[in-house]
Amino acid sequence: MSLGPGQTSRAWMYDDLLPGPTLRGRTGDGVRMTLVNGLQEQTVVHWHGVDAPEHADGHPRLAVGPGATLAYDFTLENRAGTYWYHPHPHERTAIQTYRGMAGFFLVDDADSDALDLPAGSREVPLVLQDKRLDGSGEIVYAPSGPDIMTGFLGDVPFVNGTPFPYLPVDRTLYRFRLLNGSNARIFDLALTTGLSFVLIGNDGGFLERPETLQSILLGPGERVDVLVDFTGAPAGDTVVLQSRAFSLAGPPSSQGVAMDLMRFVISSAPAAPRALPEALPALPASPPTEGVPQQTFSFTSGMGRHRINGSAFQMDRVDARIPLGEPQVWRFLNASPVPHPVHLHSAQFRVRSRIGGRGRLYPWEGGLKDTVLLMPFESVEVVVHFVRHRGLYLMHCHNLEHEDDGMMLNFEVT
Ligand SMILES: [Cu+2]
Structure with a gap:
């Protein structure tokens, strides 16, 4: 795969894509997919956040060897939300995910339709990761003892499989589905030039109400669904999605260092402004917890x-x-x-x-x-x-x- 002009690295991928193809379905849909294992080792796919039946959940005991296939067949029961998928084989989840195997699994339902949120090119899933590259630009995965203590941290930010990419944006509202797909890195997300996130959802779908935030701390595996309004941004400006520095006690590592993750380049084309949603779909009722085990x-x-x-x-x-x-x-x-x-x-x-x-x-x-x-x-x-x-x-x-x-x-x- 290409990492930009003149730079390539080997990767392990779903359908030769980095990240893997974005799957999109509706609540109630039947999901039928076949994993064909083209690796030299066993693998299995887990649908992260999706309430799959036992046989389709990607438990490591269900992993299949090189050349073998595994059929998935289940009903999508989750509400609208930002889910994802990645490997889950015994003791090999880290290397397979790090080498590129991960993708989004987006779910829509009648509630999400009714919100009429930005869509098409203005709805952008972004998987945030960090990698280490060697002198020739090859992605390296070779954790030392201290790396296993802290988790394997990279110094090069990757968004959707590209180091520090940019995205041209129009001066209007965008919806970003942000996934921390790193093995170990925690991102303290913020935007430059004073722009804020309007948080509307997280792992399991929409939140109770929209909330305007200057920063969001996202650990590995977590997702947020945010709106960003570029309406007032000057044409030609660049807005950077950053991970801010934060301090962490414990063993020394690069966890918490500041990182610029990607850039949004504001276009000069006129675009119609869009209103933010005032309310979000109701959450399912909470179970009673008085006296429960x-x-x-x-x-x-x-x-x-x-x-x-x-x-x-x-x-x-x-x-x-x-x-x-x-x-x-x-x-x-x-x-x-x-x-x-x-x-x-x-x-x-x-x-x-x-x-x-x-x-x-x-x-x-x-x-x-x-x-x-x-x-x-x-x-x-x-x-x-x-x-x-x-x-x-x-x-x-x-x-x-x-x-x-x-x-x-x-x-x-x-
Ligand atoms: Cu841990």
Whole structure:
């Protein structure tokens, strides 16, 4: 694949595209896809954030070897939202995702249609990543021990598979679907020239109400759906999407360094202004949580080993069980000096509190989430409610080096 003028690198891709093809469906659609494994190792696809039945969720025990195929057939049950897909083979998720295997899975429904948001060339999915390149411009993936402690961090920003790209934009409203598709890097997103984000959605679809924000902290695996209004921007101006510097205690690394991710170049062509939505579709009702069972999961990174409740992932061991339809409160404790973005398969959850560290929740953590960022020594409480599928699913850290090192467990919806 090309990285710009005169520069190429090898990549591992879905359908020879970097990122993979953007899949788009409507709630209630049947999804039928076939994975054809052209790698020299096993792989499997996980539909991140999508409530797939057990056989279609991409659990590593379902991975297929080189040359083999795997058929997916399920009904799309999620509400409108910004979902995505990536590999999930045992201990090889990090390298396969890093080398290029990831794509968007966008879902629409009657509610999203009714909002009449910017569409076509003014609705742009952007997958944000970081890479390391060697002297010849080849993408490098060779994590050292310290890299596995912090996660593998790159120094070159990639957006949609291109280093520091630009996008010409008209002077009107745009919708950006932002995905942090990095293995380990956390982005503190902001726009230059005083522009702000109007946050309308996150992992599991639209939020309760639009919110204007100057910055959004996005951990690996998390998504936000934002509107940006370029109406007042001067023609010829360049607006930069940046990750701002932030400080982080713990082992030294480049986590938190400032990075310019991409540029928007304002066109001189006239464009009709568009109004922002005043209200967003209602969220599904929350389950009652009074007196419901609780479970605690402790994420530790001692001696360079990443564990949940002291154990490394084992393919056939079930670490937690939860009855279908029973709401529970799950507490995730980060008992370590490194961040852990915690991801659940099978259903979206609600984040209800954070203690330690930042000690509060942020607007992009409202609504429905499938991934929540725990900075060092933070803990969060989430309300889980599995209502669709019984079966074996995963909880894991979405820092992919941590995941592959064993910070993952099986839970069974019974
Ligand atoms: Cu982690």
